Amino acid sequence: MSEFPVSDRTRLRRRPARGAHDEASVFAILDAGVIAHVGYTQGGEPRVTPTAYWREGRALYWHGAAASRALRAQSECPLLCVTVTHVDGFVLGRSGFAHSLLYRSVMAFGRAQRIEQRADKRRAMDAFLERLYPGRTREIRPVHDSELDMIAVLSMPIDEASAKIRSGGVNEKDEDLAGPGWAGVIPLQPTLGETLRDERIAAHVATPASIAEFRAGARLDDVLGSRGRRA
């Protein structure tokens, strides 16, 4: 099992049993997400930008407008902290202290670089689409060079990463377990709604195969999880 190196940045001091540094744990959480929070500094001040991202091997990718100040600052920052979090539920205990959230999160550190060559940008952006909607790049026209020139794509090899997972049920002190109160867990899941067709497409155009798994009521974890297992 391949592990990320542990440093002062990623060592889990509090409740280390909830933490992990192995690739499988880190990748599973990254691959279940859509938005990362990219932390960088600008003039010494922290900035946290929500950004759609994807992963290939030990690297994270994201993109933005070529003229974006945020992306420029990110590519110039000697170290980024990229955090992905899933809230999986609410925990209610017999005492206020035992109330908690279920979650999975990854904190990944590295230095980002801009992908300069058009061919590499094209390949990266295709991978982004294919990750979410398998086969989508074959359903649509190729990206124009002029479109590629309008965006910047960053890649960040993950130098260090830690995963934190709070799962399970209510953790309560023995003295409270005897109490009369209610306790339990309420799961939370990002769930897909009914697909809304653009009004401007012709009635005969069928829903494409690339979103076959995006059924109303499907859980995003299941949809994206199947992608990860395929890759």
Added chain:
Amino acid sequence: MSEFPVSDRTRLRRRPARGAHDEASVFAILDAGVIAHVGYTQGGEPRVTPTAYWREGRALYWHGAAASRALRAQSECPLLCVTVTHVDGFVLGRSGFAHSLLYRSVMAFGRAQRIEQRADKRRAMDAFLERLYPGRTREIRPVHDSELDMIAVLSMPIDEASAKIRSGGVNEKDEDLAGPGWAGVIPLQPTLGETLRDERIAAHVATPASIAEFRAGARLDDVLGSRGRRA
């Protein structure tokens, strides 16, 4: 309509029509969320920590272990960037370039301070519980002083904030609209699952009133939104 001051940090350069700086827009997004990503610096490096939070007026609150290094660094950081993001759906266009996400996000800046007095911590933690589960503090025993001493509570008056909202449908170039491809939007909603009672509570203990709205299939936005309207 009360507006947050706009600075270089919060001015929206790209697609300003998607942005806002008024309290109502900012508070609505903050009040629909459970986890914020708290950005701070440690030794000049960025850190992004996912944290349960709540809002009172123009201030954000969160808590952690009293001994937490992260919370100490946050309280010592001259400026924090706290970001809250909701992913509301997937947008598929006829071209790769028109693919996008629906989202709402807020970036809030300020300086955090520790709440020192036990009475103030108790009041803050009660407000946290009441925000999620109205009436919960009357259903459970009071927090022990020893429990309050184990945690640190931070409050951050929001000095500056910006909201960004991408809603609506597919934005496509005219030349692509004529194409044969499929386009549309797939909504995404954090949705509650079936409540799981702690196995250790007696069969006669009823589900409490504080989670009456946490019904299986309910959308978190609706549950938390009703709280905001009530406050």
